[in-house]
Amino acid sequence: MMTVSVGDFLKSHDIKPSYQRVKIYEFLKNSKEHPTVEVIYSALNPEIPTLSKTTVYNTLKVFIDKGIAMAITIDEREVRFDAEIRMHGHFKCYKCHQVYDFEMADQTADVEALDGFQIMERQVFYYGLCDHCNQKLEEVEKQ
Amino acid sequence: MMTVSVGDFLKSHDIKPSYQRVKIYEFLKNSKEHPTVEVIYSALNPEIPTLSKTTVYNTLKVFIDKGIAMAITIDEREVRFDAEIRMHGHFKCYKCHQVYDFEMADQTADVEALDGFQIMERQVFYYGLCDHCNQKLEEVEKQ
DNA sequence: TTCTCAATTTGTAATGATTACAAATTGATA
DNA sequence: TATCAATTTGTAATCATTACAAATTGAGAA
Numbered sequence: 001m002m003t004v005s006v007g008d009f010l011k012s013h014d015i016k017p018s019y020q021r022v023k024i025y026e027f028l029k030n031s032k033e034h035p036t037v038e039v040i041y042s043a044l045n046p047e048i049p050t051l052s053k054t055t056v057y058n059t060l061k062v063f064i065d066k067g068i069a070m071a072i073t074i075d076e077r078e079v080r081f082d083a084e085i086r087m088h089g090h091f092k093c094y095k096c097h098q099v100y101d102f103e104m105a106d107q108t109a110d111v112e113a114l115d116g117f118q119i120m121e122r123q124v125f126y127y128g129l130c131d132h133c134n135q136k137l138e139e140v141e142k143q
Numbered sequence: 144m145m146t147v148s149v150g151d152f153l154k155s156h157d158i159k160p161s162y163q164r165v166k167i168y169e170f171l172k173n174s175k176e177h178p179t180v181e182v183i184y185s186a187l188n189p190e191i192p193t194l195s196k197t198t199v200y201n202t203l204k205v206f207i208d209k210g211i212a213m214a215i216t217i218d219e220r221e222v223r224f225d226a227e228i229r230m231h232g233h234f235k236c237y238k239c240h241q242v243y244d245f246e247m248a249d250q251t252a253d254v255e256a257l258d259g260f261q262i263m264e265r266q267v268f269y270y271g272l273c274d275h276c277n278q279k280l281e282e283v284e285k286q
Numbered sequence: 287t288t289c290t291c292a293a294t295t296t297g298t299a300a301t302g303a304t305t306a307c308a309a310a311t312t313g314a315t316a
Numbered sequence: 317t318a319t320c321a322a323t324t325t326g327t328a329a330t331c332a333t334t335a336c337a338a339a340t341t342g343a344g345a346a
Contacts (some may be wrong), residue, residue, distance in 0.1 A: 071219065073216045089262060099185035100260075102254055114243075115244035117273055118272040118277045121270040122269050123267070124265075126262050129261040135259070
């Protein structure tokens, strides 16, 4: 729930709120699916027929540089993006390939081995079977 | 320190120990740098002039399928590999691009949000400045 | 030893995400 | 309205990875 417009939000992070940037940020913020460049481009193309995929790449790079989005390399193949900046983990299902968010305590301070290191970003990826796919598998095994 | 030969180790994991596979596993096991396919290929090519990069890809896929190696997607660009299977984290320095291992408690059980999920793999990536680069930066700032 | 056959390796070509780059467009300010 | 820098766009290049088919290898049979 944002109390300021997307334009003002971008401005407050030193990003000039062009039409494309506002639309891309809105899409990313409202999306729960951690979309790829391809997904963002395909979703906005009908509404912005002149949109270029390069613009999507450029814009996401700006968002990341300014600290309002994150790149998620949970896929080996293509990068996903997330407008949720607060610390949380990502779970990817091997079967349905969906990426789930999960709440997670920040245990950075516990890591003694990194004394003297300046930790600026954290990514926690778990992989396996989501509850849905896991349950279907168990049902099959019962038979 | 392995008490069995690499060949026997591979056999015990259902992998036929060809010359290439043994050499690639030895290199990966002895490497602390989480090498990419390119690094592995370049390192072994002098010793195995007929080696093909495709073989390196194929072999690493076999190792991962059989559970004796892991893919590390800490780089957006290319995949790195690790023969260390026990749970540990990876830290990548933004400046020198080196990837460090660090010991880490497994807090999987703490994650309530993943009830019903079957977690099969974990990756923890931290990014920032390593102690070496961080220290150099502080020295510059003092001047 | 020689033969056979499946597994493995190899080289080349294709794929596809990402980046480079230069031209076109936009929009704020004078 | 004119100017100019920032932004957007389209195309071409880059490069890690994969697909695929031919060549090679190696273990067991004859």
